[in-house]
Amino acid sequence: MSNAMYNKMWHQTQEALNSLLDKESQNMMESQSNQVFIFQMLATFYIKYVQIFRNLEDVYDQIVHPQKRILIRKILDGVMGRVLELKNEMVELELTEFHYFDDILQDLKLAPQQLDIPIPKYFLKEKLEVIKGREKILAQILADTGLDIPEKKYTVKGIPLEEAVKLIQIAERARQGRLRAMFMKQIFLQEYRAKQAKILGEKVADVGAAALQIQKVWRGFHQCKKTEKQREEEMIFLGMKPPPLFNEVSATVIQAEKVSSLRNEVQIKHEENYKEALVTIKDDLKLIEGLDIKENLQDQIRHWFIECRNLTGTFPEYPNVEEGGSAIIFSNKTPQQVTEDIIANQEEEEKNKKKNKKKATTSKKPKKEKEKKGTKEKNKEEDEGWKMSPSVFLSMMEEGNNVYKDLWKNKDESWNFPQDYDPELIKQEKRKELESEIRVQVDELMRQELKNLKLAVDREKEPPVKAAKKKGGKKKGKKGKKGKRGKKDKDLTADRTIESLYKELVEEGLLIQALKVNLSDYIGEYSYLGTTLRQVSIEPMPSLLDVRQLIALYGILPLGSATVHEKAPLVKSLLLAGPSGVGKKMLVHAICTETGANLFNLSAANIAGKYPGKNGLQMMLHVVIKVARELQPSVVWIGDTEKTFYKKVPSAERMIEPKRLKKQLPKILRLLKPDDRILIVGTTQRPFDAELQSFCRVYQKIILVPRPDYASRLVLWRQIIQRNGGIITNALNISSLAKVTDGFTQGHIVEVVQGVLTDRRIRQQTYKPLTAAEFVTMLTSMSPVYQEEEDSFKDWYAKTPMGKKRALALTGGDTEKEKDKGKKKEKKGKKEKKK
């Protein structure tokens, strides 16, 4: 697409964002009490923000104007954060991680695909070189240590010469045998035909009857083909089958891809030009306008000296550096206002000092009062109903939106066809920068001038230098703080470089190479009946794509964007629980691939015997967290994490000390700050074996990964067969296959498909199409996930804090609340009557 198209898209998206921000600001004020209404409102906002997010992501990826990109990036981060905030609100309201929007989607005329959370391409693009470099180093270390030997399916074994000769002989004899058999067959057929000719030769050949026979066969065959074709066309016409070139990538799409990669090149070029221009334009401005600015400033300040003296009889005090120098005087204020301000400030400071003293003497009382106030406020909130919690990202988006309206909305860009940087905007920005730089120099000069003036005119002595004292005092304070901090986080490896620690972790097998899988490779289908089922009080099973969305929201977006991680509701740890083969590990690898994160493996089996002892363990965790923090984003994966929290360690596993990490994990979580982009992900097949309390304390978010439902199995079978080289024909009834494989997981499906589709079978497909029976035969030896197992996961989840809360809300909680409300209303009514 063209520059004009992307610009148009941006303007449209900004319009949509603008109206959404207006609605949000209205809603912030109102309080609501109807839960259904609140959820509908939140969900609508969420869906609309996701649409804006999708468009902005596209625009940011393709627009080539460097200054527009800076603004779009800011808004994009804001929108991402807001989406996360709204999700958090919905979770707190509904007490479940999964939400279904099918009814709202219908109202908004959107397809479920439009709810997919996009993964901004800038996550990887901006760090491409760093990631590649790191991958190279990792591969090098693995090669040096011999840890990189890939798992080979078929190991090649050498065989003795005699055996090899025998094998070749067997193959050669078989070939000769086949040839001989073919000759014999031909001879036999020749003889047979000759015999037949002899028998028939006696009869008189009826040419007419023969022609009729041939015609009959040909017409039958011809009509058969024709009917088949007509049936196919009818199916396509009815929409029961896709048209023949439906799955083919069209030439236009290929062309579009080429254009977008070209645009990326232009983007990089414009970015470089812009960075150069920032330096050159500033230098030019300094040369051309620097002197003028300096003289203007000096004149202004001199004028202020004289005005002040004329009005007050004395020369003013020059604002010191910390206050901002002369800049504060000329922020649209008259000199008198400034002096009044200074006097007012001094008075306020004195008042504050007095107040603080009073507070210090009566420090015990306010605590209780505060507590009381707190409870009162809570009660008030409950009475008033639900209100949207304050947002960090709204102001960020509004700021961006205002800049858009002021600068870009009505900007005439007819001169800027290639969409390169706008020098005028840089000049405006740099002029301000230059002015503040020059102002510092001018302030120095003018301070001296004022001193001289005071000496000459008022014959004043030099005032004591306050600033210097203040500075000294502050510095001391800061030093004290730093000292304390230093003591707290002792660096056990201060003498070592990050590179050496990185190498050590790779050699120990704690830092591993993430598999290259994208989140989009996690196949599944949407759940189309979520809301309908909930309306009839049936809790729907989440679909695979719901899980995928949660991974994008909780794992990928915060890890990819530093701003989002810092300000959005923080998720430090994530638990993926589900039966074997539902793709838990795949999701962990996908998080790493999409964000370019390092992957640390702290599974109980992997750390067994490494860094022994208490000190060793501390050292290991210190090194892991240090490297993870320095080379962020990072994912710390704990596979089979229930082992770390075993209620009772099985005797067979006692040797590997599975519970080593148990006490350390909460400590690590406490150490992680919002600016550390580190995510702890645990995966488990048997969460019920773990001690619930400590388990749930460590894992902030718990995601149950379900086995695939019918719709998901249908797409899984189709896509996995195609990915492995299979061709889907009418002979392969995928629907029945999906139906009879209820209970089997993705892992089973992958295994079966890979087992059936050998190289030989793939080659045979042209004359022997695939059938469902082939796959089913292989499945018979595998055991599916039984209903009981699935129920045990559900039961376990109901015992987690979130599950408990939801159960309470669904059964007793709601009715109790309503009763309370009813009572309150009655009381109110009585009071009013009395009045």
Ligand SMILES: Nc1ncnc2c1ncn2[C@@H]1O[C@H](COP(=O)(O)OP(=O)(O)OP(=O)(O)O)[C@@H](O)[C@H]1O
């Ligand atoms: N939604 C999916 N789409 C495509 N492939 C999938 C999907 N889910 C899982 N797979 C594939 O299934 C196989 C098993 O997945 P994985 O090992 O991640 O499961 P797991 O839940 O971690 O299993 P376990 O609990 O036994 O360790 C992998 O080859 C993975 O690529």
